[in-house]
Amino acid sequence: MKTNRRTVLQATGAMATLVALGIVTAQQAHAAGRPGFDARTLQDALRTLGGAPATSNQISIVSPDIAENGAVVPVTVISRLPKTTEMFVLVERNPLPLTVAFTIPEGTEAEIQTRLRMSESSNIVAVVRADGRLFSVVKETRVILGGCGG
Template identity: 60%
Template sequence: MNPSRRTALKTTSAFATLVSLGIVTQSQAQAAVDRAGFQVKTLADALKAIGGTPAASDQITVISPDIAENGAVVPVGVSSKLPNTTEMYLVIEKNPTPLSCGFTIPAGTLPEVQTRVKMGQSTHVVAVVKADGKLFSASKETKVTLGGCGG
């Protein structure tokens, strides 16, 4: 079975179970899956969907390779040293839909996340962190090569 299909089935069945037990409503389950911010087409619109223009911070570390040989699977992440970090977002500047992922960080949790994203071309990976109700960001450029040849 395709890993993405398996993930979709697990997620859908988990939300269906929660709805059937009355733990969450159907609209809450839908809101957790579908967010309008993930459909915007520009970096500025993605930042607006997150909550506005963030201030630069040296307390945020973007985890991304300098050179990615395979743009289909690029490991990226973000870690924050800011106190009271509640949300983290990864924005891939030149992707067709720049807002790649968002994470809610529960209190008492280490504010560090990692995932894999698809990148069509060399671009900046922007990490946006919400801490104490304010937005902060850091970015790192990642070059995507064609076949690992630097093209």
């Protein structure tokens, strides 16, 4: 299917209307159309991304060792792998582990910064797609006050 400006505007308008009416939450709207965001386990999320990634020392995660508030945990992921095209951040013990996905344009530095919600102390897993293959690195972050609870 060829996507053009009119199609994108129609889809965006329809999704905005659903959010405004309360039929769809903003979180659901952001994840619409991307596989893996509805996965309930880390293994299921990794499967939707393309399988088990190889461990790489060319990827680094910068996050606090101890986060006081799980609602806003700052995370930076840096990939020094050539031909990085996508970066994903997963939180192993979150109800929905896949938290964010980034597409990295060609010729761009592969470094992302975001803030995550973490329900409890957990491993943060950064997955990078480079040259068509998946690579990952893991870092544990302890959370004092969970950020996904109700």
